[in-house]
Amino acid sequence: MKTTPISKIVLEGREFLVKRDDLFDPYLSGNKYRKLHTLLYAPKEKYNKLISYGGTQSNAMLAMAALAQRKGWVFEYYTKTLSKVQKKQGVGNYAKALELGMQHVEIEQELYRDFIASLRVTLEPLSVLVDQGGADTMAREGVAVLAKEIRDANLDFQSIATPSGTGTTALYLALAFPECPVYTTAGIGDKRYLIEQMQALHPLPSNLIILEPSKKYHFAKPYKEYYEIYKFLQKAGVEFDLLYAPLLWKVLLEQTEEKILYIHSGGVSGNESMKLRYKAKFPELFSL
Ligand SMILES: *Cc1c(COP(=O)(O)O)cnc(C)c1O
Numbered sequence: 001m002k003t004t005p006i007s008k009i010v011l012e013g014r015e016f017l018v019k020r021d022d023l024f025d026p027y028l029s030g031n032k033y034r035k036l037h038t039l040l041y042a043p044k045e046k047y048n049k050l051i052s053y054g055g056t057q058s059n060a061m062l063a064m065a066a067l068a069q070r071k072g073w074v075f076e077y078y079t080k081t082l083s084k085v086q087k088k089q090g091v092g093n094y095a096k097a098l099e100l101g102m103q104h105v106e107i108e109q110e111l112y113r114d115f116i117a118s119l120r121v122t123l124e125p126l127s128v129l130v131d132q133g134g135a136d137t138m139a140r141e142g143v144a145v146l147a148k149e150i151r152d153a154n155l156d157f158q159s160i161a162t163p164s165g166t167g168t169t170a171l172y173l174a175l176a177f178p179e180c181p182v183y184t185t186a187g188i189g190d191k192r193y194l195i196e197q198m199q200a201l202h203p204l205p206s207n208l209i210i211l212e213p214s215k216k217y218h219f220a221k222p223y224k225e226y227y228e229i230y231k232f233l234q235k236a237g238v239e240f241d242l243l244y245a246p247l248l249w250k251v252l253l254e255q256t257e258e259k260i261l262y263i264h265s266g267g268v269s270g271n272e273s274m275k276l277r278y279k280a281k282f283p284e285l286f287s288l
Pocket of ligand 1: 030031032059060133135163164165166167168169170241244245265266267268
């Protein structure tokens with residue numbers, strides 16, 4: 001098992017440490033690597049099929065496609081019906097996951113909920129089902145491995161930060177580091193939605209702190225200030241994703257002062273398709 005490295009970056013005169021979980025694998029990266037850790041190190045013979053469901057640009061989908069390919073398992077992925085435009089897109093996580101062998105099955109909108117609920121019931125002994133986004137109690141084991149790597153490195157930091165979608169990673173990190181604040185932000189939905197998602201897995205520990213921006217941002221929408229933060233971070237030496245990281249970095253720079261260890265959550269492979277959207281919306285950002 002290899003340990004991911006630590007980078008130091010300086011932003012506005014402050015030093016941050018970054019745990020480079022993005023470097024594990026280009027597709028099985030960041031917190032998806034941690035959340036799928038148990039499956040990644042399971043014996044190949046334990047399963048022959050990985051099943052999941054959700055969105056078609058999801059980083060979790062891509063990570064599971066990469067995982068199944070490594071293990072020689074079939075990867076079956078269910079989504080709602082796609083538009084022709086979505087299907088034709090030659091870039092992004094969907095195209096890459098298909099290349100890695102993903103078997104994509106579309107389910108009509110009206111049947112989707114019931115169908116997804118039935119997946120667990122009809123599951124065969126050699127199949128494993130991972131819930132949308134990898135929001136699974138199985139993730140706790142992989143995050144515990146991450147925590148051990150951090151402790152073994154004897155780093156100097158006061159708080160930890162990582163962005164949230166389902167909140168699975170931030171929650172299990174906070175449970176693994178009860179002595180230190182763990183900062184996160186709600187990338188999808190608002191703080192209330194994030195708390196609900198987390199509470200479905202475990203009661204919230206008091207050291208888990210959900211920071212809120214002064215302005216509301218919608219998930220997966222291009223924002224000029226997100227792109228500016230992305231470029232600022234890239235200049236400082238590390239590329240982050242364009243969906244989750246800019247919001248957390250923004251509030252960390254605005255609302256905290258101490259020495260922070262930031263857990264890179266991966267997702268850089270999605271930047272290619274996101275940048276096309278930024279280019280279309282803010283051409284001036286690309287003219288220099
Ligand atoms: C999936 C993902 C997240 C959210 O992780 P959760 O454990 O669902 O909160 C954050 N950042 C990136 C880049 C991701 O791909």
